[in-house]
Amino acid sequence: MKFKGMQIAMDLYDCDGDIIENKNLVKKIIEDAAKIHTMKEINLYYNQNPDSNDYSYLMPCNYGHINLHVFPDLGFVAADIFTVDEAANPEELVALIRRKLAPDKSKLTILKRGDFGSINDMKPRRKKQIRTMHRAKTAGAVLRKLVLRPKKKQ
Numbered sequence: 001m002k003f004k005g006m007q008i009a010m011d012l013y014d015c016d017g018d019i020i021e022n023k024n025l026v027k028k029i030i031e032d033a034a035k036i037h038t039m040k041e042i043n044l045y046y047n048q049n050p051d052s053n054d055y056s057y058l059m060p061c062n063y064g065h066i067n068l069h070v071f072p073d074l075g076f077v078a079a080d081i082f083t084v085d086e087a088a089n090p091e092e093l094v095a096l097i098r099r100k101l102a103p104d105k106s107k108l109t110i111l112k113r114g115d116f117g118s119i120n121d122m123k124p125r126r127k128k129q130i131r132t133m134h135r136a137k138t139a140g141a142v143l144r145k146l147v148l149r150p151k152k153k154q
Contacts, residue, residue: 005064005084005113008094012077014104021072023055029100030057030066037093039064039083064088068097077101084114105130 019025027044034041040062048055053073059066064083071077079097081090091110098106 004086005082006090007080007082007111007113008090009109009111010077010079010081010094010098011107012079012098012101012103013106014075015077016102017072017075019101020070020075020077021053023070026068026070026101027057029097030059030068033093033096033100034059034061034066036096037089038085038087039066039090039093040085040088061085061088064090066093077103082113103131 019029023046027046031041031044033039039059042060042062045058046055047058054069054071056067056069061083063085064081067080069078079094081094083090094108
């Protein structure tokens with residue numbers, strides 16, 4: 001048997017607030033993502049932070065897991081996806097979650113696990129993505145607030 005796993009850590013910044021504040025919608029997103037990408041869900045656990053609006057989902061899967069920690073007040077989501085199932089496609093699963101949560105900026109760290117004895121065993125790949133159009137729109141809104149408009153003559 002050849003062991004070959006993949007772990008992806010994902011940070012999503014400035015996510016769509018309407019989406020991440022809706023716990024049932026986030027639950028549906030990860031359930032659908034797991035089903036589409038054959039992660040074979042075993043169960044889904046929910047945990048609410050009693051002192052804040054933060055919550056998390058833990059989904060143990062056959063040969064892996066999906067963890068999602070959501071911080072609606074910050075617009076931030078941290079996720080961890082791990083699988084050793086060759087039929088699963090964690091990179092596409094991550095892309096689907098990222099697309100559904102609509103972050104302005106995201107950072108991924110990808111580790112290939114179980115490369116026994118290789119020098120590159122734990123060398124991560126990193127990817128960053130920034131939605132340029134959203135950044136341009138946001139900058140325009142900030143500029144409009146900063147520009148002084150002349151007072152109307154009475």
